[in-house]
Amino acid sequence: MATARKQAQAGATTPPGVSVAHAAAHNGATIYSVAERAGVSIATVSRVLQGAGTVSAKTTQKVLDAVDQLDYVPLGAARSLAVRHHEAHGLVLPELSGPYYSELLMGFESRAAELGQSVTLMLTEGKADIARSVRQLATHVDAIAVLGSAAMPPAVAKALHGKKPVIIIAGAPQDGIESVGAENAHSAQKLTEHVLGHGRRHLLFVGDPDGAPDISDRHAGFVAAHRAQGLEPAEPVRVPFREGEGEAVAERILAGEITADALVCANDELALSIMSHLQDAGRDVPGDIAVVGWDDVMTSRYVRPGMTTVRQPVRELGALAAERLHQRVHGAELLAAPRVLPTQVIIRGSCGCDARPSTPHPPARPDGIRPPPVPPGAPDLRPPTNSNSPTNSTNSNTPEAPSYHHLHPPKSPARLEEHTRK
């Protein structure tokens, strides 16, 4: 049997009719050739390669020699087929602009790698048939994470869910599908309260609450803050996410179509764009009008006044998703309740706070991002840096009050990033 194989191997060095392309896909060396070279059976080769430890030293050495003489590299697909899993996670994102996605991806990849999983990425933007693409992806991976509910049609998610673990990141939780996300409503309420605290009374929410669940939650917080003070919130200024929208909003304000003394925007890019245009037109921010955003993108630290915003633990979100997926693949039960990570309100000048430099601000700390519960047998979680313990303690869905950070213009913007790097 093995002999027949070996012959086939030998004879197949350059099978007629097979283009060089195939040669590129995998050069001849297989366990068979290695076994032959080492004068042992393929089983033995397999054993040493996996470090089974049940092979004698000298045999092991022979095999190892053969391996690098032949420059042997195992074929992933064959292993996958034999062991019946891919050691890979799929990650579906709409696109990649801005730091949000990058951070998420880094967190996901990093944790996945620690868990021995490779990550196959799929961007839905521009894809004609997302469902098809996702199904295709599914054939190569053990589990799939999706960012936002928009990236994957619910139908697809549901279909997949039966076969492979699926997790939704920052999207609308679907029945029976696990999800993780950053806290929105509470932070938005805090942020809004902060602005109200400056005496502003004509706040406007800029963004489409119906566009994404995140935005919807933020708007809810916006409303809640008003109600809590007996105020009636104005109707939101519904704008899509497209670039350039900021200019349009600014124009409407300048034209008097919209009046407000504070703008609570759905994201930083929108806020920054609006602020920039208003300033160009001679308006004073925050004097005439305050503007706050969401995400804490890099630009928010460099503009004057600094943009008050909310930072999400995006990287941790990605890592958490990867981890949960891994656990699920290895038998962990689906978590019914969404995991919600706390955010951080970053106070700079655009909200109306005066921006006088104060004493050096303490380095930002990643507040209480807590790792998921560890099912028995699961690999350990990430290093220190943050609290830990697999207990599913009290406040599972409302982590902690969002923390505040008063930060003033540049001076030393780098400090803020300190914890972002490893």
Added chain:
Amino acid sequence: MATARKQAQAGATTPPGVSVAHAAAHNGATIYSVAERAGVSIATVSRVLQGAGTVSAKTTQKVLDAVDQLDYVPLGAARSLAVRHHEAHGLVLPELSGPYYSELLMGFESRAAELGQSVTLMLTEGKADIARSVRQLATHVDAIAVLGSAAMPPAVAKALHGKKPVIIIAGAPQDGIESVGAENAHSAQKLTEHVLGHGRRHLLFVGDPDGAPDISDRHAGFVAAHRAQGLEPAEPVRVPFREGEGEAVAERILAGEITADALVCANDELALSIMSHLQDAGRDVPGDIAVVGWDDVMTSRYVRPGMTTVRQPVRELGALAAERLHQRVHGAELLAAPRVLPTQVIIRGSCGCDARPSTPHPPARPDGIRPPPVPPGAPDLRPPTNSNSPTNSTNSNTPEAPSYHHLHPPKSPARLEEHTRK
């Protein structure tokens, strides 16, 4: 035989000793179960699934029915093993911060998807044993792209190169390994000349020319611009890429350790940080000192004055890499000369140009990104837009003069992005 299989299948619904984890990896349905259900052979199932077209309508229908009754999904690994390739590309990046990587990744993924390839991502940042990770990656993909020479040890690259196509993006070209990159030297020279054109004479190059080949080339352009005018360039201010370096440089300038009337920085983040700190200290940019960067990050459009910089066709770079890889996998020959894509000098105010708004600037256009040569049989390339030819002609490494764009502060920063979106 098939019968034996089927029985095994049936009996293996819950093989004793096999954890539920395995179930998650692949639910029972296989071509065998489908074939059985449809009352045909597995070959027929395979045929309809691949749309071979050689199957009768009614049979096809029976199979299709069976497929979705059983909720069948093919197993990628099995197919890969059979066809002997993975239909996947690997992409190795150092990390993902900033728009550069995002764009690159989007370009790569997008083109790869068009070519039917999935992309498996690997970030080297934080990886203990990069070589090992890469080798691991290599077992799952047909080809690998690496960003920068730093991301993958030359030894690894060389080793891989023998087995799978490898391409280096924006890294030091290695012997026998294909590479693509954006033009640097020429653009840097143009940029420097522009600054010199403002009458500045004490320019300083900020960045480490020895750090990366890109920077090295840019510095070369900086030097060339000086020499061309009979000027002697000053020694570069060697700073690493780390965040916070900008502040350090600014301090040295403020302390008088360094004197200059213009700073040519290795990247925008550095330039922005320096400018910000100088402004905080009351210096006028560009009045007292001009500052220019590289990359055209978003922030560069929002700061005052706008940051003069150079935009690279990063997305196209990614797409090109994906495409070349695909071609190589399918038999195309390695391209000896590096493919170099042209850049665009973006003039804003920080270089000393006055920033009075002019007539609406024409929408930016992606200048002369030229597609790679088309090996016979390769899928077609992207739209026109630009010239082409793999000839090692005169200016093989100096595609075209970098184009200029005079852009003024915000007003409508979005315009600049128009071509960036699809």
Added chain:
DNA sequence: CTGTTAGCGCATTCAA
């Protein structure tokens, strides 16, 4: 048009 038959490269019993 359809079924049979061999592998693809590796992991994994089961014996020896």
Added chain:
DNA sequence: TTGAATGCGCTAACAG
């Protein structure tokens, strides 16, 4: 400690 045999799910000749 080692080898032989079997199967993972699918593709691809080769017959019929």
